[in-house]
Amino acid sequence: MDNVIISIFLLAGSFFILIASIGLIRLKDLYSRLHAATKAPSFGIFLMLIGVSIFFNTPMVYIKSLFVIFFIYLTAPLAAHAIIKSFQEKDKDDSEKKITEL
Amino acid sequence: MKIIKRIYYTLEFIGFYLFNLVKANVYIAWDILTPKIHMKPAFMEIPVRLETDFGLLLFSNLLSMTPGTISMDISEDKKIVRVHVLYYKTDEIMLNEFYKMQEKIKRITS
Amino acid sequence: MEYNISIVVLIITFSFLLAALVLAFVRLLRGPSVNDRIAAMDVIAVIVMAFILTYSIMVNKAIYLDLPVIISLISFIGTVAVSTYLKHRYG
Numbered sequence: 001m002d003n004v005i006i007s008i009f010l011l012a013g014s015f016f017i018l019i020a021s022i023g024l025i026r027l028k029d030l031y032s033r034l035h036a037a038t039k040a041p042s043f044g045i046f047l048m049l050i051g052v053s054i055f056f057n058t059p060m061v062y063i064k065s066l067f068v069i070f071f072i073y074l075t076a077p078l079a080a081h082a083i084i085k086s087f088q089e090k091d092k093d094d095s096e097k098k099i100t101e102l
Numbered sequence: 103m104k105i106i107k108r109i110y111y112t113l114e115f116i117g118f119y120l121f122n123l124v125k126a127n128v129y130i131a132w133d134i135l136t137p138k139i140h141m142k143p144a145f146m147e148i149p150v151r152l153e154t155d156f157g158l159l160l161f162s163n164l165l166s167m168t169p170g171t172i173s174m175d176i177s178e179d180k181k182i183v184r185v186h187v188l189y190y191k192t193d194e195i196m197l198n199e200f201y202k203m204q205e206k207i208k209r210i211t212s
Numbered sequence: 213m214e215y216n217i218s219i220v221v222l223i224i225t226f227s228f229l230l231a232a233l234v235l236a237f238v239r240l241l242r243g244p245s246v247n248d249r250i251a252a253m254d255v256i257a258v259i260v261m262a263f264i265l266t267y268s269i270m271v272n273k274a275i276y277l278d279l280p281v282i283i284s285l286i287s288f289i290g291t292v293a294v295s296t297y298l299k300h301r302y303g
Contacts (some may be wrong), residue, residue: 005208007221007292010266014228016127017262021235023134030247031186032143038129041258042167043127045280048265055215056274064277068261068284075288077166077173079254082295084174084186087247089302090249 002054009051016044030087038080042072111209118206119164125128130187144190145174148183148200155180161195167185219271225266228229233259257287 023036085090133139152158158180161175170188177184187196236259261280268276290302 003215003217006215006217007267010217010221010225010269011228013264014225014232014262016131017259018228018232018235018253019131019134019231021239021259023130024239024252024255026134027139029143030251031172031247032141032188033248034251035170035186035188035257036134037252038166039123039126039171040130041255043123045258045261045265048262052258052265052269052277055217056277058274061274061277064281068280071281071284071288073163073167075284077163079288079291079295080166080172081162081174082292083247083250084172086266086295086302087245088175088296089299090245092268 006051006055009047009054011045013046013048013051016040016047020044031084032082034080038076042076045069045072108210111206115210119167120130122164122168126167141188142190144187146185146187146190146193146196148185148197150181150183151201152208152211156212157207160207160211161204164207165204167201168203189212213259222266222270226263229259229262229266246298247295250291254287255292 017040020036020040023040024033027033027036046069049069053062053065133141148156151163152161158176162176162183165171165173165183167187172186173183174186175184176182190196233256236252236255240249240256243249243252251254264276264279264283268274
């Protein structure tokens with residue numbers, strides 16, 4: 001029974017990571033791509049870590065998994081924020097250049 | 103008594119966060135796997151009614167993890183958050199949702 | 213307690229992750245702007261972490277779980293460093 005639960009967690013986690021990559025290819029602009037690249041991988045690694053914790057079932061593994069989950073959920077929005085901020089500077093620069101060239 | 107209430111609200115907030123997390127990922131998966139992409143991207147500006155910095159951190163984190171929004175920028179005086187929205191309806195519906203989230207956060211941090 | 217995960221499940225997981233790695237790599241090579249490449253690198257770090265988790269289940273050794281902790285720390289610092297550098301160069 002527990003084998004089935006662990007297998008489901010593993011498959012669902014890798015499936016969400018695969019979805020993030022497909023979204024990275026399919027979506028049109030950077031902002032939509034970041035939607036796929038922020039939410040889906042962190043959720044996928046969350047599910048996989050739950051599966052791994054059930055598999056090993058020792059306190060040290062629980063602590064490490066909690067640390068990874070906490071850190072990823074704290075930093076994924078910050079990384080997206082940093083990427084968008086740098087892109088906005090470039091966007092502004094490009095539009096100004098176009099105006100001056102015309 | 104106050105502490106018990108705050109613990110209850112914190113637990114409720116964690117449940118709310120997890121529910122939104124699953125919902126956001128199901129939305130993204132549905133949109134990417136079906137052939138037709140029905141997205142309607144837009145930029146929005148949300149007024150912030152929170153006092154503490156920790157509340158602002160929670161709010162922007164929740165925005166980035168809930169369906170179809172990513173927090174982009176915060177104004178200098180910490181009063182306005184700029185947001186990129188993926189599923190845009192009307193201003194009123196979206197703003198009502200955001201105010202509801204802010205009420206939930208205010209109950210924890212104030 | 214010992215669990216035995218069937219090898220078929222592990223192979224399917226590995227193939228999902230491999231497909232994800234290939235697609236993210238395509239975006240890394242093709243990306244129109246540098247920012248797309250940074251986002252692709254972020255996803256690739258997560259995929260590598262998932263590979264290590266699956267491998268630790270396959271060989272049944274918990275010691276491999278130290279690696280995802282370190283990768284999650286380093287990939288965030290790398291992303292923020294490159295973004296800040298780009299911002300200062302454009303701005």
